[in-house]
Amino acid sequence: MNTRMLKHLAVVAGLVGSTLSVAVANAAIVNGSQLQITGTALIDAAGNVTPRDHVTGLTVPVPVNIEIASAGNLGSFVGYNSPNNPGGGYIGQMNPILAVGPFPISVFFAPGVVVGGAEAGPAQEANTFRLDSYGFITMPFLNGIFFLATGTGVWLDTLSGAVLANGTMQLSSQNFVAGQINSFSATFAASTTVIPVPGAAWIFGSGLLLMTAVMRRKNS
Numbered sequence: 001m002n003t004r005m006l007k008h009l010a011v012v013a014g015l016v017g018s019t020l021s022v023a024v025a026n027a028a029i030v031n032g033s034q035l036q037i038t039g040t041a042l043i044d045a046a047g048n049v050t051p052r053d054h055v056t057g058l059t060v061p062v063p064v065n066i067e068i069a070s071a072g073n074l075g076s077f078v079g080y081n082s083p084n085n086p087g088g089g090y091i092g093q094m095n096p097i098l099a100v101g102p103f104p105i106s107v108f109f110a111p112g113v114v115v116g117g118a119e120a121g122p123a124q125e126a127n128t129f130r131l132d133s134y135g136f137i138t139m140p141f142l143n144g145i146f147f148l149a150t151g152t153g154v155w156l157d158t159l160s161g162a163v164l165a166n167g168t169m170q171l172s173s174q175n176f177v178a179g180q181i182n183s184f185s186a187t188f189a190a191s192t193t194v195i196p197v198p199g200a201a202w203i204f205g206s207g208l209l210l211m212t213a214v215m216r217r218k219n220s
Contacts, residue, residue: 067090
């Protein structure tokens with residue numbers, strides 16, 4: 001293998017490596033990470049959940065503002081860790097969840113976080129959780145009823161729509177009363193992170209193979 005070929009291979013390998021590193025850097029959601037939210041909602045006997053707006057206090061069937069809990073939220077998504085905003089949580093948006101569907105449906109939007117000033121930690125791109133399945137149970141709890149809803153779905157990059165990770169949702173309400181405003185807490189977790197290999201990497205890889213074949217032919 002001559003020096004010229006080694007230079008070509010080094011360039012191609014560097015381009016492939018840089019492309020893959022960008023993909024890894026953009027995968028802000030990692031296995032096991034969690035995002036916690038709190039709020040109030042109208043939950044009916046069928047298990048439908050209509051969040052109550054965090055700002056206006058209205059319960060309406062449109063995306064509403066929900067607080068993303070930050071205090072003590074260790075292990076959360078990059079950009080939403082408690083060091084990023086010691087003074088309080090960030091505001092996200094949550095769609096109504098219908099127990100009967102339709103699925104899939106985007107139920108939660110986590111906005112992008114721009115780190116600046118005295119804030120610590122990395123920034124976070126906007127993410128959306130798409131719910132693909134959903135179910136709930138109710139059970140006696142102290143003097144009331146405990147409501148537990150669970151679901152599965154995927155985390156998407158809001159701008160590109162790319163799948164970042166598989167995900168789960170768990171929403172619970174203590175002392176639940178159907179048809180009344182109930183306080184709830186919810187956890188959205190990520191698992192099996194998907195880091196797609198960019199198309200450019202495949203192009204460079206193909207070019208590498210072609211270059212190797214051509215050089216071998218010249219040397220033979």
